[in-house]
Amino acid sequence: MEFLQSAATADQLPASKVEIALVGRSNVGKSSLLNAIANRRQLARTSKSPGATRLLNVFEVGAPGSGRFLVDLPGYGFAKVSKNEQRRWQAMIEEYLTTRETLSCVLVLIDGEVGPTPLDLGTLDWLESIGLPYRLVATKSDKVRPSKSRTRRAELVHKLGVDKADVRWVSAAKGTGIAELRGDILTLLED
Numbered sequence: 001m002e003f004l005q006s007a008a009t010a011d012q013l014p015a016s017k018v019e020i021a022l023v024g025r026s027n028v029g030k031s032s033l034l035n036a037i038a039n040r041r042q043l044a045r046t047s048k049s050p051g052a053t054r055l056l057n058v059f060e061v062g063a064p065g066s067g068r069f070l071v072d073l074p075g076y077g078f079a080k081v082s083k084n085e086q087r088r089w090q091a092m093i094e095e096y097l098t099t100r101e102t103l104s105c106v107l108v109l110i111d112g113e114v115g116p117t118p119l120d121l122g123t124l125d126w127l128e129s130i131g132l133p134y135r136l137v138a139t140k141s142d143k144v145r146p147s148k149s150r151t152r153r154a155e156l157v158h159k160l161g162v163d164k165a166d167v168r169w170v171s172a173a174k175g176t177g178i179a180e181l182r183g184d185i186l187t188l189l190e191d
Contacts, residue, residue, distance in 0.1 A: 001038040001062075001070070006055040010096040013058060017067035018189050019102050023093070024109030025119055026075030029139040029172055033109065034059065034072060036172035037182050054089070056096055061189055068189040071096070071103075076119055098130060105133045105188050112138035112152065112169060116159045124160070135168065135188075136160060137181065142171035 007013050022030050035043050043059070057072040073096065074089040097103065106127060110116050116124075127134050144152045157164045168184065170177035 001034075001040075001043065001059050002064070003043060004058040004060045004069070006057050008055055009092060010056065010099055013056060013071075013096075013100070015067070016069045016102045018104050019069040019071055019100060020185060020188055021071045021073055021097065021103060021106045022109065023073050023097075023106055023123060024075060024139070025111070025117060028075060028109045028111050030072055030075065030109055032172035033137075033139060033170065033181075034070065036170075036175065036178045037070075037185065054085075056092065061185070069102075070185065076123065097127075097132060103132070105135060107137050107185075108134050109137050109139050110156065110160070110167075112141045112156065113143040115152070115156050121159070135184065136162065136166055138167050138169045140171060140173075141169040141176055142174040 004014065022034070024030055035041055038059070054074055059070045059072070060066060061068045061070055073093050076090070076093070097106070108120070108124060108127070110120050124134070138153075138156060141149075153164060153167075153169070157167055160167070168177055168181050170181050172178070
């Protein structure tokens with residue numbers, strides 16, 4: 001996987017054969033997850049402060065020119081930016097998700113330690129309302145104490161209203177579930 005380009009609007013993106021978008025609230029670990037999927041430390045820029053991703057960031061999966069993209073979107077929710085900037089991001093994300101014809105699926109990242117927030121649930125409702133397929137990925141599984149893991153997982157799937165098999169649990173820090181998620185992504189990009 002290689003970084004291809006950043007764009008402020010969907011029409012600035014290069015043509016693709018198929019795309020998967022990564023969405024989630026600010027500080028859910030999208031950039032760390034991208035680095036883990038690519039097995040590279042600094043492919044995507046990470047930050048301790050929410051809101052480091054400010055544009056549509058395109059990563060090409062496979063050989064150059066494959067046209068198979070992972071697109072990292074700015075996080076929603078808390079970020080240390082102005083309200084105007086947050087509104088701009090929301091408009092950019094909505095435009096991308098509703099107009100990009102080669103977008104086949106959205107990976108919705110949920111913080112496994114925190115569980116789904118009202119913003120996460122609203123995002124899922126919106127994706128369903130526009131008919132966009134999505135997959136659920138619970139990040140930061142390493143942050144959940146082993147003694148609370150089973151309960152946390154049950155609470156998360158209950159709040160999301162899905163079966164436990166519908167959520168892929170991962171840890172970018174420990175590598176847990178990364179190989180399986182990488183396989184999921186490759187399968188989605190082949191379809």
